[in-house]
Amino acid sequence: MEYKDYYKTLGVERSASPEDIKKAYRQLARKFHPDINKDAGAEDKFKEINEANDVLGDAEKRKAYDELGQGFAAGQNFRPPPNWEQAHPHTQRAGAHHAAGDAEFSDFFEEVFGSRGFRQSHGFHRTRPHAGTGRMRGEDAHARVVVSLRDSMTGATRQMSLRVPEIKGDRIELREKVLEVKIPKGITGGKIIRLRGQGGPGLGGGEPGDLYLEVEFAPDPLFHAEGKNVHVTLPVTPWEAALGATVKTPVPGGSIMMRIPPNAGDGRELRAKGKGLPAAEPGDLIVRLKVVWPPADTDTARAAYEAMARDIPFDPRSGLGEA
Amino acid sequence: MARDMMPETLDETSVLTKDDLCRVCQVDAAWIDELHALGVLESQSQGRAYSAVSIRTITRARRLERDFALNMPGVALALELLDEIERLRAEVRKLR
Numbered sequence: 001m002e003y004k005d006y007y008k009t010l011g012v013e014r015s016a017s018p019e020d021i022k023k024a025y026r027q028l029a030r031k032f033h034p035d036i037n038k039d040a041g042a043e044d045k046f047k048e049i050n051e052a053n054d055v056l057g058d059a060e061k062r063k064a065y066d067e068l069g070q071g072f073a074a075g076q077n078f079r080p081p082p083n084w085e086q087a088h089p090h091t092q093r094a095g096a097h098h099a100a101g102d103a104e105f106s107d108f109f110e111e112v113f114g115s116r117g118f119r120q121s122h123g124f125h126r127t128r129p130h131a132g133t134g135r136m137r138g139e140d141a142h143a144r145v146v147v148s149l150r151d152s153m154t155g156a157t158r159q160m161s162l163r164v165p166e167i168k169g170d171r172i173e174l175r176e177k178v179l180e181v182k183i184p185k186g187i188t189g190g191k192i193i194r195l196r197g198q199g200g201p202g203l204g205g206g207e208p209g210d211l212y213l214e215v216e217f218a219p220d221p222l223f224h225a226e227g228k229n230v231h232v233t234l235p236v237t238p239w240e241a242a243l244g245a246t247v248k249t250p251v252p253g254g255s256i257m258m259r260i261p262p263n264a265g266d267g268r269e270l271r272a273k274g275k276g277l278p279a280a281e282p283g284d285l286i287v288r289l290k291v292v293w294p295p296a297d298t299d300t301a302r303a304a305y306e307a308m309a310r311d312i313p314f315d316p317r318s319g320l321g322e323a
Numbered sequence: 324m325a326r327d328m329m330p331e332t333l334d335e336t337s338v339l340t341k342d343d344l345c346r347v348c349q350v351d352a353a354w355i356d357e358l359h360a361l362g363v364l365e366s367q368s369q370g371r372a373y374s375a376v377s378i379r380t381i382t383r384a385r386r387l388e389r390d391f392a393l394n395m396p397g398v399a400l401a402l403e404l405l406d407e408i409e410r411l412r413a414e415v416r417k418l419r
Contacts, residue, residue, distance in 0.1 A: 029391065030391070033386075033387075035386055036405065139349065140346060140348075140349070181330060182330050184330055184332050190376060192332070192375055192379065194331045210347070219416070224413065226413065233418075288417065288418075
């Protein structure tokens with residue numbers, strides 16, 4: 001297992017004050033929080049920052065980590081000392097667990113601080129009364145699933161690895177669980193997929209909780225989905241836009257021939273009904289024309305531009321008033 | 324590996340009671356009332372029922388509150404600004 005240098009993660013000195021650590025954490029969180037930063041990789045980075053803060057932001061845990069960390073460098077192979085658990089019995093303290101998908105910590109953290117004990121519930125409010133008595137329904141779990149436009153067009157299957165709490169005797173342990181999740185055809189961003197019974201386990205014969213997957217669309221290089229409608233920008237020549245034409249236009253999963261009416265200007269939006277995402281009433285494809293001018297880099301092109309300049313009386317600045 | 328689970332898709336037309344929402348998002352009813360009072364959540368039947376997409380709003384609100392130590396008006400402001408940024412980014416992508 002790799003040793004984690006939490007000081008390096010937060011970019012602070014080993015001698016940093018609690019205030020410095022809090023400040024560094026807040027600054028990094030603002031930058032990498034997955035609700036703010038949608039870049040791929042931001043979520044993993046934030047998990048590391050969160051884990052580092054969980055340890056260094058807590059005086060007791062920081063002390064234990066410092067004792068342990070003498071002589072280790074980040075990434076180095078790590079084994080906790082043999083007497084670690086005896087020396088730090090609080091690592092075995094029973095405590096709250098995290099819901100799947102919420103603040104998963106590294107193997108290094110689990111090894112050093114235990115998956116229960118040290119780990120504090122700074123997560124969701126606990127609303128369930130009388131823990132441990134009678135039948136109790138399992139906790140609902142949450143995760144995010146990023147799908148592509150193609151997934152939505154055809155439907156897809158996605159393997160997801162989640163950490164879910166599991167009851168072992170009188171203890172709760174986190175267990176890695178791999179789920180094969182069907183992404184329904186026609187799914188759109190902002191929707192929620194519910195998988196019944198795939199959340200936390202129930203207690204005393206209680207039902208398991210459900211798993212809620214919040215759907216996010218991955219950016220596509222060509223298309224932009226808005227609900228079930230799909231937007232695309234279509235480059236056209238000046239003569240296609242001016243005279244009208246029928247041109248090949250990409251649609252999700254293929255192409256269509258699209259008729260461009262004469263005098264369709266730059267930015268004009270055309271609609272291909274039913275060519276968006278699948279649904280009972282399928283979405284539309286909204287095609288935005290972008291007129292692209294050929295460079296005047298040959299005699300022929302230059303002559304054509306000169307002919308236009310000479311023969312077409314046209315002043316696009318007539319609305320700007322007298323200069 | 325668990326297979327062949329029937330996924331259910333929830334959207335703005337799926338309705339959850341406030342109790343359901345509390346359980347699913349693991350928050351107190353008073354906390355939901357506060358978000359509702361701040362205009363972040365739109366309710367049905369005077370705050371007793373909510374659309375399922377509220378789950379996303381609530382879990383985001385909860386993370387922002389926790390990770391940035393925000394108070395509720397701060398959470399409401401952050402959510403509004405984040406939504407506006409998302410909308411503007413979508414607009415930019417469409418115009419490119």
